Amino acid sequence: MAEQRRRPLPHDFHPPVAPFDVVSDDLRDGGSLKDDQVQSGGDLSPHLRWSGAPEGTRSYAVTCFDPDAPTGSGFWHWVLFDIPASVTELPAGAGSGDLSGLPPGAVHARNDYGSRDFGGAAPPPGDGPHRYVFTVYAVDSERLGPDQDASPAVVGFNLRFHTIGRAQLIGEYEVPAAG
Known part of the structure; x- marks a missing residue:
């Protein structure tokens, strides 16, 4: 078995922002990802529902x-932005397949x-x-700035300066050694 690592989370180096709540019908914080949320099982994005975002979102x-x-x-694994402020839930599979579960403008x-x-x-x-950190960011603008061709780093850079609230769930997944 490989040496156990616990690397920093993506927000550990960002300024603190207001916390809010995110829950999922498919994922329990600290629990294991479901088989359909892994690459070999369907690449299905989990259901996410959030509440309590700060004023100004x-x-x-x-x-x-x-x-x-x-x-x-x-x-x-997932970089989605410009979700309208009126949307507070994504159904399972919204970020997968034909993307029909995504709100217009995302x-x-x-x-x-x-x-x-x-x-x-x-x-x-x-x-x-491995830990899979699902984060919902409350953003202070309707449009973050980057387009669909942006790298995750560019989106993260913009989020660093426009995030006013953050909620996260962390799931884990492991593939045993062969043999």
Whole structure:
């Protein structure tokens, strides 16, 4: 088994912002991802519902990040932004397939797989448990600025300066070593 790592979370280096709540019908904070939320099981984005965002929220962004990926920079599985402020829930699969569950105006940037959707968990066999940080950001503008061709780093840079609230759920997933 690989050495257990606990790398920093993506927000550990950002200024503190107002917390709010996010829950899921598909994911329990600290629990395991479901089989359909992994790359080999369907790449289905989980249901997310949030409440209590701070006053001044004009849009939302949603990301999923694996800080434990053996890359030196983590791995972005989902980068979605410009979700209208009137939307406080995404159904399971909203970021997957034909993307019909997304609200009008929402923008998918490419993830680290290179696609504009939710890419499921796929840690290397025997690498130990990986954390998948699902974050909902309350944003102070209707449009964040980047377009769908932006990298996760560019979207993250813009979120750093426009986030006024943050909520997160962390799921784990592990692929046992072969043999």
